[in-house]
Amino acid sequence: MTDLEIWIVIAALWLATFIARSGFWLAGHRIQLPQRVQEALxxxxxxxxxxxxxxxxxxxxxxxxxxxxxxxxxxxxxxxxxxxxxxxxxxxxxxxxxxxxxxxxxxxxx
Structure with missing residues (x-):
């Protein structure tokens, strides 16, 4: 892998991690999980x-x-x-x- 490819992979992983960890925080109270899902969690x-x-x-x-x-x-x-x-x-x-x-x-x- 070239240096550029490594940096692209790092940036893509950072973006995926950021979206996955902050998705509910960014959406706020606009997303309402069903009661059954909340109980399972x-x-x-x-x-x-x-x-x-x-x-x-x-x-x-x-x-x-x-x-x-x-x-x-x-x-x-x-x-x-x-x-x-x-x-x-x-x-x-x-x-x-x-x-x-x-x-x-x-x-x-x-």
Whole structure:
């Protein structure tokens, strides 16, 4: 690719990102989403978080394309422990700290 082509690609990606991120902001209140769509969007952050975290909990550290449900997976065990801790304490900051301590401990023990 030439320098000009690279700059054209950068400009096109910038424009696409700008339009995608500011579309609703620029439209303001002129766009009204149906109630059903608004209710469905309430679950979008949880779904996105699950889509990012769950594969990380279940994949092998070496990057193999296999799931690791074994008791030797420190990420999975720490995730389960953090989930139980959150159900008990209902405090996100303490849950993050607890999960990291459990993960570090399990990783150092193996």
């Amino acid at each position: 309430r679950y979008a952050p949880a779904c996105a978080l699950a889509a990012i975290i769950v594969p990380d909990f279940l994949t092998y550290p070496t990057g193999a394309d296999q799931w690791d449900f074994s008791w030797h997976n420190p990420k999975l065990l720490a995730g389960i422990a953090a989930t139980v801790f959150f159900q008990w304490r209902k405090n996100m900051l303490h849950t993050i700290m607890f999960g990291m301590v459990v993960f570090t401990g399990l990783r150092l023990m193996s």
